[in-house]
Amino acid sequence: MRDGLSLFTLILFLPVCGLAKEPWQPVTPEEMAGTKSSLEPDAAAEALVLNIDINDENWPHTRHLERYIRYKIYDPEKAARIMRLSEQIPSYDGILLREVEFKARLHLPDGTVRNFGAESVHERDMVKQGTTGTTDSFWRRLLTNEGWIVKEKFLAVGGAVPGSILEYSVIVDEHRNERTMFHVLQFDSIPVRQVTYRQKLPFDKTFWVHALYGLNTAHLEVSADASGQTLTAKARDLGSLSDEPFSGPLTDRAVTLADCYILRTLTTYKETRHETRKFTADEPWAPIATLEYWWASDHIDPTVKVTKTAAELTQGAGSDLEKARRIHDFVQRLHQQFIHAPASTAPASGRPVKMDDVLDLAKAHPTQLGNMDFVWLAISLFRAAGLQAEQLMLPDRGMVLFSRKLVSPAFLPTRCVAIHVGDAWHFSMPDQKNPLAFDELPWQAEGLGGLLALDQKQEFIDVPFSAAEKSAVRRTGDFHLDASGTLMGEGAVVYGGHEGQIFRAKLAGQTKEARFATLQHDLTGEFEGAEVEVTDLRQMDDVYEPLEVRFKLNWPGFGVVTDQRMIFRAFVFRSNSRPPFASTERRNALVFPFRHRELDLYTIALPAGYEPEAKEAPPSYPGPTLSYQIDLGLDRKRMVLHVSRDFSAGVILASPQNYPSIKNWFDAVTLSDQHSLVLVQTPGEAQPAKSATVP
Incomplete structure (x- = not known):
């Protein structure tokens, strides 16, 4: 395929050192004596030094990187993930597009130094001609032609004890044209004391303009030498990243350097244009739009x-x-x-x-x-x-x-x-x-x-966000609760908009049997303890209609039977719901992928000889952006409970300052979702009456 390689490379937790032959740097007595992080005392480890050195003098033909990082380890068990270094090595028809060399050195508190070189480095195939390896890896999605092989090269370090210092050196030679690299300078759960980034720019600037952008740069200082040929960025005392739900992309919350090469000329087959007109300061995107237009x-x-x-x-x-x-x-x-x-x-x-x-x-x-x-x-x-x-x-x-x-x-x-x-x-x-x-x-x-x-x-x-109504999930059903507490019946879940996109992508390429098995697994998790049989999948191939899944449900123990009473949760589809936010504090902004709505409409036929005990119904929490409205109605003539739950979330981005109120709202919704109804046995048949809201 002519689309070729991806435009982006994301560098995570893989820093780079200067162009010295010997990669190791002196370890000081103060570093060896440290017993806890000065930035985050509870951290299992911290990065003392993080150096990134890039030589792009011959870019776009080659790029040379040397990476160096030095960790101080306080709790080896909790810091286990930094004991393994990994890189991906792609090749095409036997030609390596990326060459990598690893080294590691471990300093123990007793003065012992252990070196890990070529003998400790291993390889394994990840993708071979687009047919082997994981089913959803980056390279599998990217490389689908014959002749592609992607290997993982990795090094594992053992024997660390509290107080150890671990050094990594990685040398990378790139033989492909990567226009953009994102260098993330912060780690999950590991603070960083000092970062130095150096980059030598290409000699030939005929076709490309270079830009180095800093994202979330409160701690970052960027400078250039007098010739403008070498860029330097420095940062100190970077806190660890927090793995919080709905935090958005890593580049939005971590100190990141975006290393970009921007094409400035384009030779077309129809005609050649060497330059555009001079644009004003308020038109910085015009050259990019123009080159895109020519292409x-x-x-x-x-x-x-x-x-x-x-x-x-x-x-x-x-x-x-x-x-x-x-x-x-x-x-x-x-x-x-x-x-x-x-x-x-x-x-x-x-x-x-x-x-x-x-x-x-x-x-x-x-x-x-x-x-x-x-x-x-x-x-x-x-x-x-x-x-x-x-x-x-x-x-x-x-x-x-x-x-x-x-x-x-x-x-x-x-x-x-x-x-x-x-x-x-x-x-x-x-x-x-x-x-x-x-x-x-x-x-x-x-x-x-x-x-x-x-x-x-x-x-x-403008490219607007789609409305919550468009990405609605509608759940319906007709259920019957018997005297033993077993809930039985049939239901359907309908996925629209982005929700439908996600499920169609999940089921794409599967056989009918595999699709049913996937859906049955998901529904069984939603109805924990129930027997679920998927009976139909509709509109899988019609993207203009919502995806519909139909199922049969048999749920023993849904209602808990006691002496003359039965207790069950009114919201069948929410019986296992949990609050999405556990922590009382928040560091990252809240980023939701899209607006969505959930609408549950179903009936439960109550067992003969029972009727609802007088009890307050759970509250609703309506609002313009976050809205939650419920209704429980009882048809006493037929002893059928009608349940309606309408949830809508229109928020996309919220600051940490708004987190407490959003968390409280979701906590309240979850509490209402867990609302239980109590049925009491009646000595005789209930008298017919008009449909009424459960008190």
Whole structure:
């Protein structure tokens, strides 16, 4: 596939040293004598020194890195994860794209020094020709061509005791063009005393501009030498990272350096442009938009065949939106054929694929095609149908929260089509592994806007968050509670919007039996102690309809029977719910992936000879952003309990200062969800009455 390697490399917990032949640095008596961290006294270990040294003088052909880190270990058992060092080593057709050398040295309090060299380094296959290794690794998703092999190279250190000092040295030679690297300078549960980052920039600056951005930089100082050829960043006394629920991407909460190379010129096949006009200070993104426009223009081509296809697809359409949807669906079906086609060993030509060849997929070699060819085909068809369509650059909220102050295409890694109809923009992303409906985007691409690929112009457009109603999970059921306390019946769970995207991705590629087994496992966890049988899965392949799972339930012991009473929880689907936030304090901002809604509507037929005991119903907590409303109604004539629970969360981002109130709200909701009803035996049959709310 011509898409090639990913634009990003994320460097986690792997620092780098200066370009000295001997990597080790002197260990002082004060360091050996330390008994606890001066930054966080309860820490199991701390990083005394973290050095990162990068030599990019010959970039983009090669990059040389030397990494050095020195740990002080206070509790070896709790610090076990730092005793293992790991790197991934990709190769293609026997050519190494990354070479790595490891060393480690362990200083014990009694003065013993143990060295760990090549004899302690091991390798294992992670991905081999896209067929072996883990099922969802980064490399498996990235590398699907024949000839790819990815190995893990690792070193494990043993024998550490309290008071030990552990040093690591890693030398890395990169033989691939990585445009962006994120260097995370903080660790989970381990504070860092001192960080030094040094980078030598390329001699040749003809085609690339370099930018070094600091994220969360309150502790970071960045400088350059007089020539501007060497950059240095320093930081001291960095606290450890907290692993808190809903914390967002690591780059949003850790001190991070984003090392970016930005293309400044582009040679196209249609014509060559060496430079753009001079842009004003308030147009920093215009050069990036322009280069993106030139790149896309090299491929987008409303040929005679494309124009004819667009006319056939849109014939009889009642509106421009209907035209756009038909084209989106057509290109998406074509892309699905492409990604499921047998692999080809034909060499790529290196030239842009013609849109006619993408249309005639059977004649095109898969190695010559990439996902972007289908984005460009969609734009060609939209324009041939008379619609305004532009390539759109989008952020990825799962990787880093976008800011327009960070001017680099690295922060806008996702591509889609923006179609302007009426007075609004609509979106098409037909090149995804898991299909999306027209005007639907992954949650990671929502909410932070997007940059249009326009010539000599900077224009951002809004990309709104989808409404909570769109990503609703609806749970329904008709259940019966017998005198033994067993709950039986049938139910359904319907997943819409992003919730449906997540489940479709989870079930994609599985057989029917495997899908049912996956769903049954999930539901059994929701109804702990129950027997669950999945009976049907609907709309799996129709992305315009919510995904529906139907099931049968047999739950012995759901109701606890005592002398003349039965106690059970009214909210069947929430019997095992737990508060999402345990800690009373919070360090990180709250970041929720998307707005969503939960709507439970079901009935429970009560056992004969029982009726509800007088008791207060649990409270509701309605609100404009966080809302929770419940209703319990009893049809006394049929002795059927009607349960309604409507939960809606519209918050995406909240500061730690707002955490106490949000935590209290979720705690209150969880308490209401655990509400129990008590049934009492009646001496005779209950008299018919109108439906009433349970008191």
